[in-house]
Amino acid sequence: MTDREPRRYRQVARAQARERTRDALLDAADEEFYRGSWPDVSLEALAKRAGVTKQTLLRHYGSKEGLLLHTLLRNATQVHDQRWSAPRGDVSGAVENLLDHYEVWGERSLRIGAWLNGGSSPLSMFSRAAREVHYNWVEHAFGPYLENLQGRARARRRAALVAICDVQTWWLFSHDLKLERSEIHTIVTDMIDRVLTEDHPRTGGR
Secondary structure, eight states, rough: OOOOHHHHHHHHHHHHHHHHHHHHHHHHHHHHTTTTTTTTTTTTHHHHHSSOOOHHHHHHHSSSSHHHHHHHHHHHHHHHHHHHOOTOOHHHHHHHHHHHEEEEHHHHHHHHHHHTTTTTOOOOHHHHHHHHHHHHHHHHHHHHGTTOOOOHHHHHHHHHHHHHTTTHHHHHIISSSSSOOHHHHHHHHHHHHHHHSSOOOSSSSS
């Protein structure tokens, strides 16, 4: 074994240890944020949950806000990967993808929105970006049903799809009305089908 090999091994081991530490801190922040205790949780408590010191937390993320931002960015990557696995031009498949997403992330998304709307966070740019993800997903999933429309006709259909597929719609069905997933799937699919098959006599941008 050459002198370089043990050194390379130590470098790899240190990099893996740093990655584990960062993941542990992100996991701790994720849990505290989504159970609603983020505004009151201390840096010491977050570090302890992750099994590290406050100084280690600050060395990796700089501040409590920095830790939260990196947590939300990691979640955004996971959300994007999941949502963009939706089949394009397949209404039933798109609704399955949407319900899979909301069952994991729906309540979290609402919590972020409520927190930001309450004026207690400077992360409003992240909230706007999350909305853009939803709009872009509608374009991805239902693009074949939009591409032959123009002007206001296209805008109306897109707006209807955005609203039908919104997290608030899912929350109404799943929590307020306490419907089963299969019922929600049927209702949402039917609503989308109606939007996609209705006539649009006013086209051409008027």
